[in-house]
Amino acid sequence: MPENHYHRFFELFATPLRIEIIKQLKDNGSMNVTQICQALGEEQSKVSHNLKRLLMCNIVRVNQRGNFRYYELNKDTILPLLQLIDRHVETWCKECQLERRRKWV
């Protein structure tokens, strides 16, 4: 990835649904699409579309068993990444306005 495409990578983590999917996989190991849908109360095609994005850059892997496709997190790189963010946020974003979205005042 040329340096100027960093943002494409971060983009993958920049939506709530994909983050939720990642959390599910982090907690539960390996899940098929239906399981993810149920766990999140989200629609199948929506989840599939988003899994595709995650798959694209090896944030998740997939392996098929019969009719099902089991997705799992690429923990090697993703877990440390999330940890790093946690640390930053812990130290620097204590009262930062990440949550309140009304306006970026």
Next chain:
Amino acid sequence: MPENHYHRFFELFATPLRIEIIKQLKDNGSMNVTQICQALGEEQSKVSHNLKRLLMCNIVRVNQRGNFRYYELNKDTILPLLQLIDRHVETWCKECQLERRRKWV
């Protein structure tokens, strides 16, 4: 930041301009707005708007000298973060389609 706001953080790195700004600050240490604008050939208000987003979550800091506001990167957390991404990309995204945006096939 509650866990479910991760994406707000990543969002900050998910645009080419902000990445360019970050790279400038990484390379040049401390720059005022005009310098950044010139370095990137971008418009002032555009840059200011984006710096604001970065400032919000301590990705950059600012300190004022006279009429100028000098921005610098919060290297402690941001550099390791970028490094981590580099590693992931190096290992996993060698021939992944991050750059070609036509379609996510």
Next chain:
DNA sequence: CAGGCATATGAATCAGAAATCATATAGTGT
């Protein structure tokens, strides 16, 4: 091979964030 799941895909629409542009604020030197 037919029927039924599980999942993927494509096209159209929708939403939200970035760019734009006009204007405001704030510091500086006279």
Next chain:
DNA sequence: ACACTATATGATTTCTGATTCATATGCCTG
């Protein structure tokens, strides 16, 4: 106080990516 520069802000428009919905593909079982 005035003119000037540097930067910030707000409102509007523009774009891009996410959602939606309809449909396709693929596997499995009788």
